[in-house]
Amino acid sequence: MADDSANKKQPLLSGLADQNIGTVKKRRFRRCKTTPASDADFFGSYKGRELFPGSNSILRNFRPSFRQASLLLIIYLIVGCTCFYLVRDQIVGKKTNGILDALYFCIVTMTTVGYGDLVPESVPAKLLACAFVFSGMAFVALFLGKAADYLVEKQEVLLVKAVHLRRKVGTRQMMKEIEAKRVEYKFFTIVVALLVLVTLGTIILVKVEKLNIIDAFYCVCATITTLGYGDKSFSTTFGRVFAVFWILTSTICLAQFFLYLAEIQMEHRQQTLVKWVLTRRMTVVDLEAADLDDDGVVSAAEFVIYKLKEMGKINQEDVALVMEEFENLDVDQSGTISNSDLLLAQSVE
Numbered sequence: 237m238a239d240d241s242a243n244k245k246q247p248l249l250s251g252l253a254d255q256n257i258g259t260v261k262k263r264r265f266r267r268c269k270t271t272p273a274s275d276a277d278f279f280g281s282y283k284g285r286e287l288f289p290g291s292n293s294i295l296r297n298f299r300p301s302f303r304q305a306s307l308l309l310i311i312y313l314i315v316g317c318t319c320f321y322l323v324r325d326q327i328v329g330k331k332t333n334g335i336l337d338a339l340y341f342c343i344v345t346m347t348t349v350g351y352g353d354l355v356p357e358s359v360p361a362k363l364l365a366c367a368f369v370f371s372g373m374a375f376v377a378l379f380l381g382k383a384a385d386y387l388v389e390k391q392e393v394l395l396v397k398a399v400h401l402r403r404k405v406g407t408r409q410m411m412k413e414i415e416a417k418r419v420e421y422k423f424f425t426i427v428v429a430l431l432v433l434v435t436l437g438t439i440i441l442v443k444v445e446k447l448n449i450i451d452a453f454y455c456v457c458a459t460i461t462t463l464g465y466g467d468k469s470f471s472t473t474f475g476r477v478f479a480v481f482w483i484l485t486s487t488i489c490l491a492q493f494f495l496y497l498a499e500i501q502m503e504h505r506q507q508t509l510v511k512w513v514l515t516r517r518m519t520v521v522d523l524e525a526a527d528l529d530d531d532g533v534v535s536a537a538e539f540v541i542y543k544l545k546e547m548g549k550i551n552q553e554d555v556a557l558v559m560e561e562f563e564n565l566d567v568d569q570s571g572t573i574s575n576s577d578l579l580l581a582q583s584v585e
Contacts, residue, residue: 312375316342316368326358332473340476346372347487349459352466376488419503423496430493433486434460440482441468444475460486506548513546528555 320327321338330353331337341354345368356362434456441452447468455468470479526534526542534542544550565573567580 309375312346312372313339313342316346316372319364319368320361323356323358323361323364326356326361327354328357329354330469330471332471332476336473336476336480339480340470342368342372343480343483344464345369346376347483348373348462349464349483349487350462350466351459351464351469353469353471419496419500423493423500426489426492426496430460430486430489433482433489437482437486440475440478441470444472444478445470456486459483460490462487510547513543528559 317335317339319338320341321334324334324338327337327341337354343349344351344354345365348369356365434453437456437459438449438452441447441455442449445452447455451468457463458465458468470476522542523534526538528538528541541550541555545552545555562573563569565577565581567577567584570577
């Protein structure tokens with residue numbers, strides 16, 4: 237009975253750490269056997285099981301793969317090309333081929349480049365353009381960003397292989413390195429892709445559209461930023477064939493560039509905060525704040541939680557919710573959760 241009463245007075249989180257100061261440094265925490273490994277295919281391993289109820293969003297089941305996104309893009313372009321081809325006589329400007337012009341106009345509208353070399357003149361054509369610009373922007377936001385991520389992730393593997401060309405790198409080691417430097421690899425990959433696209437676009441405009449190098453570079457910048465002044469554009473048949481693929485790819489790459497740039501800045505800021513938290517001296521005020529159960533001492537688990545809160549990984553509301561769930565499962569109020577506690581908690585539910 238004395239042992240039971242002593243156990244009930246133990247701190248809620250004290251079971252994870254040895255309070256003996258002389259042995260704390262030698263202690264190593266092992267991963268819980270029932271917890272999936274960090275590199276495990278969590279969703280693949282539990283395929284078919286209901287892990288959580290999911291979001292109530294209307295888009296909760298709207299998670300297309302890269303192939304599905306590509307198929308939907310093709311469908312969108314086919315429908316758009318067909319519609320604009322049917323109203324081709326109501327679109328004025330520099331024309332080359334009916335089908336090519338319709339596809340080119342669809343791409344220019346979808347990416348909001350809007351050169352102005354082809355413009356709708358009648359009411360039906362204008363309304364059709366309005367419908368396709370809104371649907372095209374939504375399509376870019378929902379699908380093409382995912383497709384770009386997929387392509388960048390594929391390039392990450394090639395980049396790691398290139399860096400370690402002279403020594404063999406296993407799949408597991410490769411994935412760990414990609415995960416550790418994911419943001420840097422994504423940013424580097426998208427920068428290289430963007431430079432290639434800018435150079436390629438400039439060359440085509442110089443060689444095919446017969447622009448001087450300054451005007452060609454000016455047109456490239458106006459296109460990929462979707463500024464689209466319209467004084468310089470693709471007017472030849474080959475130029476518009478190239479533009480159909482190049483405009484779509486380059487505008488997405490630029491958007492991804494700014495996204496990854498913001499992401500890498502946030503990660504560096506987070507790393508700076510983590511370094512500061514781990515190197516600064518702990519004060520008495522910190523000790524009191526870290527003492528969750530107010531027993532005058534801080535266990536390893538309490539210390540970890542406090543440091544994670546300082547790093548911004550979790551907040552007090554997160555801790556409170558987890559502690560509330562722990563207390564609900566700890567039916568006998570012993571400070572630990574056992575099989576009997578789980579059975580009792582489930583029977584109450």
